[in-house]
Amino acid sequence: MSDSFEGAAIIGQSGGPTAVINQSLVGVVEGLRENGQITKILGMRHGVSGLVARDVVDLTQTPQDVLDAVAQTPSAALGSTREKPDRDYCVKIAEACRELGVRYFFYVGGNDSSDACRIVNESAREVGYEMRCFHVPKTVDNDLMESDHTPGFPSAARFVASAFRADSRDNASIPGVKINVVMGRHAGFLTAAAALAREDENDGPHLIYLPEVAFDTDRFIADVERVYSKIGRCQVAVSEGIANAEGVAIGATLIENAQTDDHGNVQLSGSGALGDQLSNLVKKGITPTGGRSLRVRADTFGYLQRCWPDPSPIDSVEARGVGRFAAGLANEGHVDGSVAIVRTGSGVGSEAYASKYKRIELTDVAAKTKHMDPSFFAGKIDVSQGFMDYCEPLVGELPRFGAL
Amino acid sequence: MSDSFEGAAIIGQSGGPTAVINQSLVGVVEGLRENGQITKILGMRHGVSGLVARDVVDLTQTPQDVLDAVAQTPSAALGSTREKPDRDYCVKIAEACRELGVRYFFYVGGNDSSDACRIVNESAREVGYEMRCFHVPKTVDNDLMESDHTPGFPSAARFVASAFRADSRDNASIPGVKINVVMGRHAGFLTAAAALAREDENDGPHLIYLPEVAFDTDRFIADVERVYSKIGRCQVAVSEGIANAEGVAIGATLIENAQTDDHGNVQLSGSGALGDQLSNLVKKGITPTGGRSLRVRADTFGYLQRCWPDPSPIDSVEARGVGRFAAGLANEGHVDGSVAIVRTGSGVGSEAYASKYKRIELTDVAAKTKHMDPSFFAGKIDVSQGFMDYCEPLVGELPRFGAL
Numbered sequence: 001m002s003d004s005f006e007g008a009a010i011i012g013q014s015g016g017p018t019a020v021i022n023q024s025l026v027g028v029v030e031g032l033r034e035n036g037q038i039t040k041i042l043g044m045r046h047g048v049s050g051l052v053a054r055d056v057v058d059l060t061q062t063p064q065d066v067l068d069a070v071a072q073t074p075s076a077a078l079g080s081t082r083e084k085p086d087r088d089y090c091v092k093i094a095e096a097c098r099e100l101g102v103r104y105f106f107y108v109g110g111n112d113s114s115d116a117c118r119i120v121n122e123s124a125r126e127v128g129y130e131m132r133c134f135h136v137p138k139t140v141d142n143d144l145m146e147s148d149h150t151p152g153f154p155s156a157a158r159f160v161a162s163a164f165r166a167d168s169r170d171n172a173s174i175p176g177v178k179i180n181v182v183m184g185r186h187a188g189f190l191t192a193a194a195a196l197a198r199e200d201e202n203d204g205p206h207l208i209y210l211p212e213v214a215f216d217t218d219r220f221i222a223d224v225e226r227v228y229s230k231i232g233r234c235q236v237a238v239s240e241g242i243a244n245a246e247g248v249a250i251g252a253t254l255i256e257n258a259q260t261d262d263h264g265n266v267q268l269s270g271s272g273a274l275g276d277q278l279s280n281l282v283k284k285g286i287t288p289t290g291g292r293s294l295r296v297r298a299d300t301f302g303y304l305q306r307c308w309p310d311p312s313p314i315d316s317v318e319a320r321g322v323g324r325f326a327a328g329l330a331n332e333g334h335v336d337g338s339v340a341i342v343r344t345g346s347g348v349g350s351e352a353y354a355s356k357y358k359r360i361e362l363t364d365v366a367a368k369t370k371h372m373d374p375s376f377f378a379g380k381i382d383v384s385q386g387f388m389d390y391c392e393p394l395v396g397e398l399p400r401f402g403a404l
Numbered sequence: 405m406s407d408s409f410e411g412a413a414i415i416g417q418s419g420g421p422t423a424v425i426n427q428s429l430v431g432v433v434e435g436l437r438e439n440g441q442i443t444k445i446l447g448m449r450h451g452v453s454g455l456v457a458r459d460v461v462d463l464t465q466t467p468q469d470v471l472d473a474v475a476q477t478p479s480a481a482l483g484s485t486r487e488k489p490d491r492d493y494c495v496k497i498a499e500a501c502r503e504l505g506v507r508y509f510f511y512v513g514g515n516d517s518s519d520a521c522r523i524v525n526e527s528a529r530e531v532g533y534e535m536r537c538f539h540v541p542k543t544v545d546n547d548l549m550e551s552d553h554t555p556g557f558p559s560a561a562r563f564v565a566s567a568f569r570a571d572s573r574d575n576a577s578i579p580g581v582k583i584n585v586v587m588g589r590h591a592g593f594l595t596a597a598a599a600l601a602r603e604d605e606n607d608g609p610h611l612i613y614l615p616e617v618a619f620d621t622d623r624f625i626a627d628v629e630r631v632y633s634k635i636g637r638c639q640v641a642v643s644e645g646i647a648n649a650e651g652v653a654i655g656a657t658l659i660e661n662a663q664t665d666d667h668g669n670v671q672l673s674g675s676g677a678l679g680d681q682l683s684n685l686v687k688k689g690i691t692p693t694g695g696r697s698l699r700v701r702a703d704t705f706g707y708l709q710r711c712w713p714d715p716s717p718i719d720s721v722e723a724r725g726v727g728r729f730a731a732g733l734a735n736e737g738h739v740d741g742s743v744a745i746v747r748t749g750s751g752v753g754s755e756a757y758a759s760k761y762k763r764i765e766l767t768d769v770a771a772k773t774k775h776m777d778p779s780f781f782a783g784k785i786d787v788s789q790g791f792m793d794y795c796e797p798l799v800g801e802l803p804r805f806g807a808l
Contacts, residue, residue: 017577019570043808046579057808069806075573077808082578166423166711169479173421174486175450178674178707255680257687259697270582270701271683272676276659279675283661293663297674302703303582307570309803310714399713402473404447404461404481 005132006037007103009330011059012044012051013076014083014109014116018152019159019311020319021138024108025078026071027323028136029059035331038104047081047107048116052092056100071320074307076108082261085116090123098129104330105131108323110139110150114338115366121336135338135362136326138319140306143187143370146360148343151322152306154315154394156183157193159308161395163301164197168204168235169401175233176295177224177282180205181275183305185241185249185268186369188212190305192376192383193391194237199401204235207381211241212372215250220278221285223381228286228294238278240268240300250274272300312396318355325357338365347393409536410441411507413734415463416448416455417480418487418513418520422556423563423715424723425542428512429482430475431727432540433463439735442508451485451511452520456496460504475724478711480512486665489520494527502533508734509535512727514543514554518742519770525740539742539766540730542723544710547591547774550764552747555726556710558719558798560587561597563712565802567705568601572608572639573805579637580699581628581686584609585679587709589645589653589672590773592616594709596780596787597795598641603805608639611785615645616776619654624682625689627785632690632698642682644672644704654678676704716800722759729761742769751797 011028013021025043032038045055057078070077085093097105107117114135124131137144140156160182171178182191188210195208206227209215227234243249251274252258252266259267268274275298288294322339329337337359347353376387415432417425429447436442449459461482474481489497501509511521518539528535541548544560564586575582586595592614599612610631613619631638647653655678656662656670663671672678679702686700726743733741741763751757780791 013577017574059808062808066806066808069804070808071806072803073573073805073807074570076577077806079579080577162713163708166478166713167707169477169481170421170707170711173417173480173484175483257684259687259699267701270703271680272702272704273680276675276677276680280661283663295663297671297707298676299674299706299708300676300704301706301708303571303574303701304567304703304705304708307574309566309570309805399476400473401477401713402470402475402481403477404463404466404470404474 004037005103006039008040008042008101009038009104009106010042010044010051010056010097010100010102011106012047012108013078013080014047014107014113015080016140016306017075017080018138018140018306019074019155019308020151020315021108022073022077023071023316023319024136024138024151024323026067027320028106028327029067031324031327031331042100042102043078046079047083048085048093049081049083050079051096054096074309084112085119087119087123090119091127093120094124094127094129094131097124097131103131105133106136106326108136108138111144111365111367111369114362118362118366132330132335134326134329134336135365136323137339137365140190141184141187142189144365145368145370146340146364148341148355149394151315151319153189154312156190156305157391158312158395159305160190160193160301161196161398164194164205164237165398165401168197171204171233171235174295176297177228177234177236179236179238179275179278179298181238181240181298181300183269184211184239185265186211186371188239188372191237191239192372192387195383195388196392196395196398202231205237206234208237208383209239209242209381210372211239211243213377213380214245215242217281221281224282225286240274269302272298275300312394314353314394314396322357329359334359336362338362346389348389353393408441409507410443412444412446412505413442413508413510414446414448414455414460414501414504414506415510416451416512417482417484418451418511418517419484420544420710421479421484422542422544422710423478423559423712424555424719425512426477426481427475427720427723428540428542428555428727430471431724432510432731433471435728435731435735446504446506447482450483451487452489452497453485453487454483455500458500478713488516489523491523491527494523495531497524498528498531498533498535501528501535507535509537510540510730512540512542515548515769515771515773518766522766522770536734536739538730538733538740539769540727541743541769544594545588545591546593548769549772549774550744550768552745552759553798555719555723557593558716560594560709561795562716562799563709564594564597564705565600565799568598568609568639568641569802569805572601575608575637575639578699580701581632581638581640583640583642583679583682583702585642585644585702585704587673588615588643589669590615590775592643592776595641595643596776596791599787599792600796600799600802606635609641610638612641612787613643613646613785614776615643615647617781617784618649619646621685625685628686629690644678673706676702679704716798718757718798718800726761733763738763740766742766750793752793757797
């Protein structure tokens with residue numbers, strides 16, 4: 001497919017950052033350095049908004065030791081943006097690229113970013129400027145189509161599983177009801193990863209509530225009461241995206257002056273309102289026998305889930321890999337595309353974990369959301385062994401605890 | 405001081421657990437095994453409430469590999485309690501000890517636990533049963549008198565500093581105002597530790613609010629606005645214990661159905677209410693120039709601060725050490741006492757960090773609270789280099805980040 005298409009390349013990062021999004025950035029830079037047709041490698045400050053404002057940084061000569069340090073740094077080193085480019089905006093992007101001599105456009109982000117990539121590509125064509133646009137996947141939500149999983153998810157899942165494992169011991173130390181709210185607007189993968197925390201039969205999480213399963217307040221109280229009366233404590237994993245039977249996200253209705261981004265997403269993170277509301281429901285709804293009031297606490301894990309500086313080793317390698325692979329697509333002469341991770345070794349039992357990358361169409365991933373496979377649920381309040389087998393190989397070794 | 409005083413020993417854990425409280429438990433067990441007069445080593449399940457209910461576990465023969473695994477496990481392996489024993493309760497404790505043949509009583513906890521130790525000692529004397537009671541310090545709040553610092557604090561400070569360092573990158577990725585609420589009812593040490601996160605001039609936290617400095621809402625808004633207009637973002641560290649000029653804890657007034665423990669402490673943790681309230685104040689109080697609304701988010705770090713399974717190496721060693729030292733006091737024939745950590749090497753510049761343990765009186769630490777030294781403050785919204793020099797050697801190596 002190799003052909004002649006000389007020009008500069010530009011890379012941007014978009015959407016909620018992850019612990020390994022800079023691995024992908026560095027992977028793209030490293031991959032492009034192998035391409036003789038790339039005259040210059042630029043980075044956009046804060047995604048397309050930086051590009052339009054001509055706020056770019058030259059990465060052509062950035063030393064390898066700086067790249068390696070950046071790769072191990074959480075959150076978007078170039079800066080990210082929540083800006084959703086419409087047609088007019090994309091024309092401005094194409095014009096900026098033409099002015100900067102940019103022929104190769106790489107955007108690291110979620111499904112919204114893939115869509116942006118697609119529109120930039122079309123807009124460039126419309127203004128008669130030929131460009132090649134590539135999407136590099138990332139999202140802690142793990143909700144991109146075609147991929148076994150997305151870069152960023154394993155590290156966030158590692159944080160969530162570690163947090164639940166440690167917090168379950170805290171909950172056992174001073175028994176009560178403990179509610180932990182986990183990120184995930186529409187897909188429950190990250191909340192489901194809490195299940196990896198369990199080492200023994202009575203370990204938490206004892207209840208798991210996902211956005212894919214309609215949340216019912218009365219059933220929630222009854223679930224908590226049943227677990228508490230059986231083992232004297234209850235650790236609960238709740239997705240920030242839980243919705244009622246009508247599909248309305250409960251958390252979004254609780255945050256005072258909730259903010260909405262350009263994609264129409266109402267703020268769910270950066271507030272403890274959902275946890276506090278659920279905590280209050282339990283305090284009012286359950287009166288334990290024996291007089292003592294029930295101890296109820298809620299934590300909302302918040303942004304640490306996506307930036308905690310102890311990434312999954314597999315995630316670090318794969319995030320770098322998808323970046324390099326996307327650059328490779330450009331180097332091979334592809335005119336556009338996104339990258340998916342394909343699992344080639346299950347990582348279960350005696351079979352080692354292994355994966356490879358493949359090119360997919362931008363439209364395969366753009367503005368679509370992958371949900372958890374029905375086989376991943378075990379009833380309404382737990383996940384299946386199938387999910388455990390899927391998730392466990394991704395997160396790396398978790399701390400192991402002792403007991404008396 | 406050695407004399408003859410044969411009998412069983414019992415160990416309990418009390419109050420909010422820490423990441424290294426089991427190191428102290430194991431340290432006591434190991435130390436007591438060197439004492440030929442100790443006939444048996446017991447553990448109380450959930451502190452004195454387990455003792456009174458005769459819910460104890462025999463640790464005399466627990467294998468070393470189990471002890472080592474437990475030592476590296478966060479939260480109280482024996483279970484903890486918030487129970488505050490009054491005189492009557494302490495008589496029951498003394499009776500339980502007499503029945504179990506317990507002559508040596510060890511209680512791992514904060515200043516309330518030291519007080520409990522003291523009362524148990526007196527109660528036993530009153531009922532004519534001779535006992536020897538020792539307090540082993542722990543608390544993430546770092547607020548015990550006589551000690552340079554307390555076991556549990558360095559690990560919690562390590563979590564807080566790591567969290568702020570990573571979250572500052574997240575805040576720089578998608579600029580806005582980010583408020584992080586940190587544990588600490590009366591003492592600001594843990595919130596102050598956020599300052600260790602800074603690597604470069606513009607890194608967060610940009611503002612630090614401690615319980616020792618009266619919190620003023622108008623000044624808070626003005627502080628945030630000043631930082632935001634200067635660098636386009638603002639990361640804020642707020643203690644859950646911040647109080648107004650009248651000394652009223654602001655957070656305690658915000659939690660719906662807030663719960664109060666036996667020590668009269670009103671619930672501050674396990675709720676996002678304070679962060680949400682401050683977040684809302686900023687949303688309403690600041691209108692940025694340029695039209696776009698100000699992005700404001702709040703996270704409350706919660707219980708992960710005291711159980712995160714990546715303890716400070718120094719903390720792990722010292723927590724084990726104070727346990728062994730307390731057992732040593734008993735072995736040497738002391739009849740009571742608590743343990744303080746004394747810093748003998750500053751850990752600043754070319755001087756290595758070093759510490760030793762010393763015996764202090766139970767009354768030196770019982771029911772007293774240590775506050776931050778005035779020299780640790782730098783104005784109303786930051787900490788001094790003196791605090792940094794004090795804190796930095798304790799937390800161990802923090803992750804280092806790169807930048808473009």
